[in-house]
Amino acid sequence: MICDSFVFDPRPDYQFRLAVKRYRHRVCHNTDDDALTLIFAHCVGGHKEQWELTLDYLFDAASRHPSFKIREAWSIDAPEHGDSAILNDHLLTSAMDWRPESSWCWENSARCTHMFLSGLGHGVDVDFRTRRLVVVGHSLGGITSVLSTVYYPRVDFAAMLLIEPMIIRKPKPGESNLEFSESIAKRKDVWDSPEAAFRYFSSSLQWKSWDPRALKIYAEHALRTLPTETYPDRNTGVTLKCPRRLEAALYRERLCSLRAFEYLQVLCQRIPVHIILGEHADFIPRSFLQDIPTLGTRGHHASLRFVPGAGHLLVQTHPEATAEAIAAALEHDGARSNVAEKGKLAKL
Structure with a gap:
């Protein structure tokens, strides 16, 4: 793949800058009018480079399947993640210093x-x-994708793919309240060197199931050198680009998740929405996940797929199978578009 890096700056209309990357295939770069531009949004604690393995497989699939064409792919670091977090460091730190335990x-x-x-x-x-x-959102990125459609001027997506989205209803009495912030806030986030951080990741249960290549990419792009706004007095070592207290604050947010859940049935009436889930409900309880496709059915969601053997972090643990599920959804829409186009020609 050919990769180019950019910084998107919406100031003075909005305060947060975005670090983004564009990926194009060296051989299969397609500029036809119907070729797809894919937009990727990552999970909480992730970064834009986490999609690279899946993208590599996806470009390969596009070269073998004429039913969909990829022009290029763009991957975005959320404002408080990856290289965007460095760009926005002062703003983010000031906000968390003001209300450190807030969402x-x-x-x-x-x-x-x-x-x-x-x-x-x-x-x-x-x-x-x-x-x-076509926008592809994983976990937090699923909420980002859905809610990005409520602003004006409206962005017209040809389709949306939600991968293990954190789009969940309000818990019922007796159900899990999905509280993760306390453990995140206490997690180790400073190491003596990038090598020490990688050894920690490799030995931790949290990362044991990851594809080794995905873990290497994570370690390469998740860390920054000290000092930072969060740790101004530490002059050596590395820490996470997304500060742990900010990651914990993200897990305390529930309103946007509920808003996306309620809006999904409306969105499904406007564009094809494909839902991709891991076979194992290891993060979001199955009772919550089951309501996502049910909600989509009321709005005629396009498809529901499960990735065998995978859980919530399927992008990191099963990048090839995730790419196959994405390709199948894109083929689904491509086949439907071809049928519709033939119908128009027949009428002519």
Whole structure:
């Protein structure tokens, strides 16, 4: 793949800058009008590079399946993640210093994604309004994807793929309250060196199931050198680009998750929405996940797929199978588009 890096700056209309990357295949770069421009949104604690393995497989699948064409793919670091977190360090730290135990609104990511795709800023000289867009959101990225469609000017997506989305209803009495922030807030987040951090990741149960290549990419792009705004007095070592207290604050946010859940049935009436889940409900209880496709059915969601052997972090543990599920959804829409086009020609 060919990769180019950009910084999208929406100021003075919005305060957060975005670090983004564009990926194109060296051989299969397709500029046809119906070729897809894919937009990728990552999970909490992740970063834009976490999609690279899946993208590699996906570009390969596109070269073998004429039913869908990929022009290019864009992957976005949410405002408080990856390289975006470095760009926004002072703003993020100031906000958390003011209310350190508060939640952090996921809508910031949705708003920034909308501004990026609407051209409401500078730094990326691409008019996405002329492209055939498909957005792919994992976990938090699923909420980002759904809520990015509620702003104006409206972004017209050809389809949306939600991978293990954190789009959940309000818990019923006796159900899990899905509380993860306390453990995140206490997690180790400073190491003497990148090598020490990688050894820690490799030995931790949290990362044991990851594809080794995905873990290597994570370690390479998740860390930054000290000092930082969070740790101004530490002059050596590395820490996470997304500060642990901010990651914990993201897990305290529930309103955006509920808003996305309620809005999904409306969105499904407007565009094809494909849902991809891991076979094992190891993070979000199955009772919550079951309500996502049920809700989509009321709005005619396009498809539901399960990745065998995978759980919530299927992008990190099963990148090839995730790419196959994405390709199947894109083929589904491509076949449907071809049928519709033939119908129009027949009428002519």
